[in-house]
Amino acid sequence: MKVLVSDNISEAGIDILKDNEIDVTFDTELSYEELLEEIGKYDGIILRSMTPLNEEVLSQADNLKVIARAGSGYDNIDVDAASKQGIVVLNTPGQNTISAAEQTMALMLGLSRNVPQANDALHKGVWDRNKYMGVELNGKTLGIIGLGRVGGNVATRAKAFNMEVIANDPYIPTERGKKLGVELVSFKEILQRSDYITIHTPLTDETYHILGKKEFAQMQDGVRILNVARGKNVDTHALAEAIKEGKVVGAALDVHEEEPLDVEHPLLGLEDKVIVSPHLGGTTVEAMDNVAIDAAKQAISVLEGGLPRTPLNVPTLQPEAMEQIKPHVMLAEKLGSFYAQWGEGRIKELKITYNGDIAKQEVSPVTTALLKGLLNPILDVAVNLVNASLIAEERGINVTESKSSSIDKYSNLITLEVVTEEGTNKLAGTVFNESDLRIVNINDYHVDAVPEGKLLVSTHTDKPGILGNFGTILGEDGVNIANMQLGRHDIGGMAVMVMSIDSEITDQTKEKLLNINGISEVKEVNL
Structure with missing residues (x-):
């Protein structure tokens, strides 16, 4: 077996490959043209972020069986193209957790005691103790946005400095917060109560510029900002303005909106x-050893016919069986995504029930797809058959499956019950005519909604004028209604409406809708 190592990784990983009688080529200087010419010779490749494995390159990889990313991010790999060619793609998330947490603490301490500035001054011959007077961490409030692996480790270390630690993470149950000694609070409270704010979330639509001009304005004067996660989580131009205005007294950034950082950036x-610092969060000897060893071991497992520990695209069934359940996989992912955008409360348990024809099939890929839709907005690793249960378990979420051949209204039905600390929410969907996906139940209200495009989901009192007012406001604001489904139990009681619209609504439009007498809730869902 031949493996190409095309980016710099630790010798520890290369040694493991050689110890397993793998023929290793280490070449980090390949040009793009040379990569196109050489890639077909190899059974596997181990890389970091510099090697581009796009569709063109992979089209020449006739013998490639595995792509191992020594690290977590995989923007440089065309996973879809690899999947079409049957190439397993894997990464090594979590191997640099301690390094990233320690980098956060290093920056927090340096920021508090002005260490880099004082060091620079002294190297220039300036001795000035008063100018670089600092502050203690002791007794200060640290607000953590994202209490996953890195955020949790930062919390533990901050507690050792006698900091009060609060955190916001809507996907983490209260029990995890209690184990860490962390108070789980709203995002607004993080902004208003924290002396220090640190971000530890992946980059998603929800977390892009999660700290911007509006958020800085809500913070207390004298706050300090840290980011060792993703550069675009912070609007750094707004941060620069907040520092100039004195709202923010200091910031420490290991990651940047554009890397390398523009020398003209106002910060x-x-x-x-x-x-x-130049994105050093995971750059320690130990972390580099960990990701290299993990990538090598998983690559060897695949080359020997086994499964990787953290795959990004492993097929789960034979093609014929997968084709048979494909519509249900699509439906399940949409149900999960729908809930992620519509549901509220910290998730404790997921109950997934399969009824009718689908109950006769192997449903693990369907459950996986549901978890993917539900959890992917908060993760920077792909959810799949191998890691779905582990990821849910890490977040304290209990997942149960049940099957029943009994049929009520539908020949097949997938029901998702989400148990949170506030109660239980339910969604159900079915597949008509092998490919027509529908959501048919929202908290026991019957609907017949196509899970596609832009949706508005409202809860309201069923009384005259509600729907008319709803439509009038959307029309006045230039939003076209494509379709509408209404579910109710009793005349004059509560009702649920799912409305398909052709364009997104503004915050102002949403506020108008919520001000309609009788409207309890309006949620936007994009599928």
Whole structure:
């Protein structure tokens, strides 16, 4: 077996490959043209972020069986193209958790005690103890946005400095917060109560510029900001303005909106208030060893006919069987995504019930797809058959499956019950004519909604004028209604409406809808 190592990784990983009698080529200087020419010779490739494995390159990879990313991000790999060619793609998430947490603490301490600035001054011959007077961490409030692996480790370390630690993560149950000694609070409370705010979330539509001009305005004066997660989680131009205005007294950033960081960026003119480093969160000897060893071991497993521990695209069934359940896989992912955008409360348990024809099939890929739709908005790793249960377990979510051949109204039905600390929510969907997907139940209200495109989901009192007012506001604001489904139990009681619209609504439009007398809730869902 031949493996190409095309980016710099630790010798520890290369040694494992050689110890397993793998023929290793280490070449980090390949040009794009050379990569196109050489890739077909190899059974596997181990890389980091510099090697581009796009569709063109992979089209030449006739013998490639595995792509192992030594690290977590995989923007440089065309996973879909690899899947079409039957190439297993894997990554090594979690191997640099401690390094990223320690980098956060290093920056927090440096920011508090002005260490980089004082060091720079002293190297220039300036001795000034008063200018670089710092503050203690002891007794300060640390607000953590994202209490996953890294956020949890930061919390533990901050507690050792006698900090009060609060956190916001809607996908983490209260029990995990209690185990860490962390108070789980709203995002608004994080902004208003924290002396320090640190971000530990993946980059998603929800977390892009999660800290911007509006958020800085809500913070208390003298707050300090840290980011060792994803550069675009912070609007850094707004951060620079908040520092100039005195709202934010300091910031420490290991990641940046564009990397390398533009030398003209306004933050670089604020060296007395800002610490920057060139994305070193996972760059330690130990972390580099860990990701290299993990990538090598998983690559060997695949080459020997086994499964990787953290795959990004492993097929789960024979093609014929997968084709048979494909519509249900699509439906399940949409049910999960629908809930992620519509549901509220910290998830404790997921109950998935399969009724009718689908209950006769192997449903593990269907459950996986549902978890993917539900959890992917908060993860930077792919959810799949191998890791879905582990990821849910890490977040304290109990997942149960049940099957029944009994049929009520539908020949097949997937029902999702989500148990949260506030109660239980239910969604159900079915597949008509092998490919027509429908959501047919929302909290026991019968609907017949196509899970596609932009949806508005409202809960309201069933009384005259509600729907008319709803439509009038949307019309006045230039939003076209494509379809509408209404579910109710009793005349004059509560009702649920699912409305398909042709364009997104603004915050102002949503506020108008919520001000309609009788409207309890309006949620936007994009599928």
